Amino acid sequence: MDSLGEKKLDSKKGEYKRIVLVVDDEDVNRQMLGAILESDYEVIYAEDGQDAINQIKAHRETLSLVLLDLLMPELDGYEVLKWMKEGKTINRIPVIVLTSEKSAEVKSLQMGAADFLAKPYDLPEVILARVRHSIELSEDANIIKATENDHLTGLYTREFFFQYGKIFDHHHPELAMDAIVLNFNRFHLINELYGRAFGDTVLVAIADGIRGILEESSGIACRYDADTFYLYTIHMSDYDRLLRKILKVLSGVLKAPEMRIRLGIYPDIYRAASLEERFDRALQACNSLRNKYSGSFAVYDMDMHEREVYSARLLEDFEQALEEKQFKVLYQPKYNITGDRPRLCSAEALISWQHPKFGRVRPDAFIPLFEENGLIQKLDRYVWREAAEQMRKWRINHDIIIPISVNVSRVDIYDPEMPEFLDKIVRENEVNPRDYLLEITESAYTDNSRQIVQVVKDLREAGFRVEMDDFGSGYSSLNMLTALPIDALKLDMAFIKDISVDNKEMRMVELVLEIADFLQVPVVAEGVEVQEQYELLKKAGCDIIQGYYFSRPIPPEEFGRLIIKEKKGE
Amino acid sequence: MTLETLREFGANVDEGLARCMNNEAFYIKMVNMGIGDKRFESLKDTLENNDLDEAFEMAHALKGVVGNLALDPIYGPMNELTELLRSKTPGDYMGLYNQMKTQRDRLLAMAD
CATH class of the missing domain: 3.40.50.2300 (Response regulator)
Structure with missing residues (x-):
């Protein structure tokens, strides 16, 4: 018609x-x-x-x-x-x-x-x-x-969800409510593996599970975006039960390992926040489960809130910190232990932040944050330049060339201007790129191996040397390793931590050393703290050692004194 | 049939005409259709046969029409008759019918 x-x-x-x-x-x-x-x-x-x-x-x-x-x-x-x-x-x-x-x-x-x-x-x-x-x-x-209503699942759309949520709050200010964010981790894999129609079936199943929950505990829900759902329900005490209910419905369509449901919950105990803010916090709790691969939930707490505020403050202070040179580059020495006595052979440039309010900020507090927000690229370039300038200073002051390794973040690899920048700073400081080492974490290789292999090849052709960092933490296949253009393997610290004579960890280290031998590249062990570890690694044939056993990361002046000692052969 | 005839008869012409969007010819046409309805006659038979349900339906329908046409002299007794029939209250059905029929016949005569 x-x-x-x-x-x-x-x-x-x-x-x-x-x-x-x-x-x-x-x-x-x-x-x-x-x-x-x-x-x-x-x-x-x-x-x-x-x-x-x-x-x-x-x-x-x-x-x-x-x-x-x-x-x-x-x-x-x-x-x-x-x-x-x-x-x-x-x-x-x-x-x-x-x-x-x-x-x-x-x-x-x-x-x-x-x-x-x-x-x-x-x-x-x-x-x-x-x-x-x-x-x-x-x-x-x-x-x-x-x-x-969302066309696919029949749940509310986000606009109406928030509208109705606010109306509900207005009429029931006395009720304790939970803001819950439900996300299906790496949902795109379901679509890729089984097709979009099946992906839709999974989303509908999640929505059915949510409806089941809402029947028991009054509330409303929406499909916030592709694979994220928001629930606003009367406060409940057992979130595990909530999760199990969703998983039960999902088990009708998915195998258990594929049910990567994570819940972030903001229980309405503070009452002060707006509806949007409460869901922002629930989302933050949900995101804290980023690397969980099976069903799990996280309840937002004030620690999380403080961390959030802290993170936001660090992000906000970044530019000023760069301008005011609050970031200091420290150098941790690496010693070659293949000879009769350990020889200072190079250093790793590491960043440190002396914040005017918080004091020394740990790198693990700000580096992942800057990686998420893209600021890491700017910080990396700062470190790279400082390191190149430092090499020049040592050459002039001590008449010695200390090779320095710097960290290359994932995002740098995708920056087409990176090789040019590196080339510029080494030339400006009259540094031979052979002495300028680039540490690239192993997991970056597995993320996009084709792209990274090309970038690494280009860098090596420009004369730089490349170390594979955190080796053993990722999932490199042996096949891929042989194809990789690298100059050194850096053992993941976690391996070193527990080694002792003939234990499993030690055998793993020996295995890595054999691989390195096969690839004909040296192995650098980092995180070496005690004599026993040093002895075991030396005995196993490890080439280079870095860690508190020799020295913590130190300012360049202090490093200068190490150079003098080294030159004297002490 | 003219508006004047209807006024003289006692119809609420302004109201009826307004319902017909003040279209005089249309109103007259509707009045002619309405009062020409055969059920004015057949209602008598159903009342005589004491078929109160059927009588109610007819009376109700005719009441609706004459009401809309604002033929008040017919509407009055017709409305009363309809309500009696609706509740099946014993009453002077034929008396009311005759009152109504007299008014309707009066209008037909005036229109001739």
Whole structure:
């Protein structure tokens, strides 16, 4: 059916005339109502209940209103109302009943009628106004219905969710509520592995699980975006049960290891925050589970809040810290232990932040933060430049070349201007790129091996040497290792921590040493703290040692003294 | 039939005409259709046969029409008759019918 074709254009208003169905068994009444309505509407008629149903069926998509007489022979108006209610037609097409009785008004309103008109008829103006009003109300409601629910899951859309949440809060300020964020970790993998249609099935299953929860504990929910859902429910005590309920529904469509559901919960105990803020905190709790691969939940606490404020402050202070040189580059020496005595052979440049308010900020507090926010690139470049300048100073002051290794973050690898920048700073400082080592973490290789292999090749062609950092923490395949253009392997600290004679960790270290031997690259062990570790590593054939056993990371002046000692052969 | 005839008859012409969007010809046409209804006659038979349900339906329908046409002299007794029939209250059905019928016949005669 061509729905547009059924509507007549009202040239006066420049819009389509809406269609109104007049149902009355009396010809006179039909004609009189028609005369009233026809200036504003396209009017169609039905003489009895059955005729009305046929007309509604035929114009289901385009009918704007039904004016319905109640008392008719055979199928009466009540039967028509009942039919419309059962088929949910009445939800879209409003009905105004025509009646002369008070009792009939109540009954028909209860049956879903939008309004009633008295008989004998009111003045045409009144009839037209009430018809117009009912149509407007219904159209507004239909627009709201079309936009308030997420098409796929039937849950609210985020806009309506927050709107209804606020209305709820307004009416129930006394109730303790939970803001809950539910996210499916790495959902894109489901789509990629099984196709989008299956992904949709999973999302619908999650929504079903959520509806089950809401039936038990009153509340509302929305699909916030692709794979994130927000729930606003009356405070509950057992979140594990909540998680299990979702997982149970999901188990109908997914295998257990694939059910990577994580929940972030902000229980409404502080009461002070706005609805949006409460969900921001729930989201933060949810994000704290980033690396969890199976179902888990996290409840937001004040520590988290403080961390959040702390992180925000660090981010805000970054630029000023750079300007004021609050960032200091420290150097941790590396010793070559292959000879009869350890020889200072190079250093790793490490960053340290002396914050005016917080004092010394640990790198593990700000580096992941800056990695997330892209500031790390700026900080890396700062360190790279400082390190190159330092090499120059040592060469001038001590007449010695100390190779320095610097850390290269993931984001740097994708920066097409990185090689040019590095080239510039080594040239400016008359540093041979062979002495400038770039540490790239192993997991960066597995993220996008093709891209990184190319970048590393380019850097090596420019003369730089590349060390694979944190080796053993990632998932390099042996096959990939042979194809990698690297100059050294740096053992992950976690390996060194627990080594002792003939234990499992030690055998792992020996295995890595064999791999390095096969690749013909030296192995650097970092995090070496005690004599025993040093002895074991030396015995196993490790080439270079870095760690507190020799020295913590130290300022350049102090490092200068180490150089002097080294030159004296002490 | 003219508006004047209807006024003289006692119809609330302004109201009836307003319901017909002040279209005089349309109003007159509707009045003619309304009072020409055969049920004015057949209602008598159903009352005589004591078929109160059928009588109620007819009276109710006719009441609706004459009400909309603002034919007050007919509407009065017709309304009373309808309400009696609705509740099936024993009463002078035929008396009311005759009152109504007299008014309707008077209007037909005036229109001739």
